[in-house]
Amino acid sequence: MSLSPLPRLLRARTLSRALQCLPVTVARNGPPRPFHSTHDNLTDGVYKELTEMRVRMPWIEALRRKREQENNPTISDVEPVKPDLTPKKMSDSYVKMVLPLAQDPWLLDAYANYTGQIRTGSLLMDLDALAGVVAYKHTGEGVSNVTAAVDRITIKNPIREICDLELSGQVSFATGRSSMEVTLQISKAPKEGQKPAPEDVFMTCAFTMVALDPTTKKPVNIAPLEVTTPAEKALFAKGEENYQKKKKNKSSHILAKPPDADESALIHKMWTESMAYLDSTNPKHQPPNVQAMSKSMIHSTQIMQPQNRNRHDFMIFGGFLLKTTFELAFTCAASFSHTRPRFLNLDPSTFEEPVPVGSVLYVSASVSYTEPDPSGGTRIQVMVRTHVRPVEHQDKERKSTGTFFYTFFSPDNVSVLPQTYGEFMEWVAGRRRAQDLAATLEADQHPLLASLHTEAMNE
Numbered sequence: 001m002s003l004s005p006l007p008r009l010l011r012a013r014t015l016s017r018a019l020q021c022l023p024v025t026v027a028r029n030g031p032p033r034p035f036h037s038t039h040d041n042l043t044d045g046v047y048k049e050l051t052e053m054r055v056r057m058p059w060i061e062a063l064r065r066k067r068e069q070e071n072n073p074t075i076s077d078v079e080p081v082k083p084d085l086t087p088k089k090m091s092d093s094y095v096k097m098v099l100p101l102a103q104d105p106w107l108l109d110a111y112a113n114y115t116g117q118i119r120t121g122s123l124l125m126d127l128d129a130l131a132g133v134v135a136y137k138h139t140g141e142g143v144s145n146v147t148a149a150v151d152r153i154t155i156k157n158p159i160r161e162i163c164d165l166e167l168s169g170q171v172s173f174a175t176g177r178s179s180m181e182v183t184l185q186i187s188k189a190p191k192e193g194q195k196p197a198p199e200d201v202f203m204t205c206a207f208t209m210v211a212l213d214p215t216t217k218k219p220v221n222i223a224p225l226e227v228t229t230p231a232e233k234a235l236f237a238k239g240e241e242n243y244q245k246k247k248k249n250k251s252s253h254i255l256a257k258p259p260d261a262d263e264s265a266l267i268h269k270m271w272t273e274s275m276a277y278l279d280s281t282n283p284k285h286q287p288p289n290v291q292a293m294s295k296s297m298i299h300s301t302q303i304m305q306p307q308n309r310n311r312h313d314f315m316i317f318g319g320f321l322l323k324t325t326f327e328l329a330f331t332c333a334a335s336f337s338h339t340r341p342r343f344l345n346l347d348p349s350t351f352e353e354p355v356p357v358g359s360v361l362y363v364s365a366s367v368s369y370t371e372p373d374p375s376g377g378t379r380i381q382v383m384v385r386t387h388v389r390p391v392e393h394q395d396k397e398r399k400s401t402g403t404f405f406y407t408f409f410s411p412d413n414v415s416v417l418p419q420t421y422g423e424f425m426e427w428v429a430g431r432r433r434a435q436d437l438a439a440t441l442e443a444d445q446h447p448l449l450a451s452l453h454t455e456a457m458n459e
Helices: 005-020 048-054 059-071 105-109 120-139 230-251 261-278 318-337 421-443 449-457
Strands: 095-099 144-155 165-173 179-188 201-212 290-292 298-303 342-346 349-351 359-372 378-390 399-410 415-417
Touching (some): 120 144, 120 179, 144 230, 165 230, 261 421, 359 421, 399 421
Antiparallel strands (some): 165 179, 179 201, 298 359
16 A cells, blocks of 8 residues: 555655764765764754753743743742852853864864855854853852843954864953853864963953843842952953943943044045035046945844744844854945955944844944054944844834944955944944054953963962
């Protein structure tokens, strides 16, 4: 008796999935042969050891529990959170893991971009996930730790080869309030028993994490840091400096501080040039390498799916938002410059509101500032804004969820031209960020974690 179409379809799908579980690598002389990976290839873009810390239960189970609690609110009654406030050392939260990209070609497949290089957006996802792992080592599992801000991400040395990467981090600043600074770095994995050389450090960054009561969603105090060694004191002082700097930056925001005399003179010069370009009787024409700011804008819209949720199940993982905004910023810089730009830096950026699973995320990117690079070429600053609306689009207004500022290098000489008052203010704000970036890079914002951890181990 012949099988009905449905069982045949199910058998075909089962066979297909089984075959997908048998990765192959192509030999030089002969047919494909199985590749026995030592790592789980099923990944959502985040290294599996970090994914296990991020997602705690299957989506369908989380959805079922939520519906049960909505039908019976007494189910959600829990004890108030009582975090352990005993002071902790920096080394207590230290986490280090190796991403074996050179050893595992199938793992590398999830991290490679179209040119065969390592995809920066995927590393940003890993950094946010690692920040969460570090934060929970400091606070314990009783609280909900969320990413409040990315204080800065800086490229120290570009990755020029496919190699194993060492991801490391620890809490570097915590005074007993609800927030903490987590300092992270990515470097070329050193040999066993050695620490990364400064020239092998690829990326450094700092995240601000905030501890919340999982029921009330209100901030809760956490354990302060106990700082003892010289390296720890230096890192803690840098964290305190960053904290004070963030407070100061609010007063210098373009909404609070109008353009000064120098900035006003630059604005007037650009405005008069733009007026000349629009005058058909004026012999001065707009150079081909100058582009209007309004023409640099690009957009992206997508529904937020549960595969990109955080450990609290119903909100989107911050690392996914970093990856999404970074890749749109890269595309914007590439479209503007007609080159393949190189990522330099993410300025301090804030996650203003959480992004719910099932919502629609609107992302827009535009060039806000350009300046010549000292070595030639151009530094291009891209502003990315994110907004969210329910999928039903019943809300008339989109809710702002974050603003991100990425800086790229282009080998060509290009320039952005603001034309409206709002664009001129964005240009001034971008110029201030560029000046701040130059000063920060000169001061070397993040000390190397490897030396700090080595010092702690030698106590």
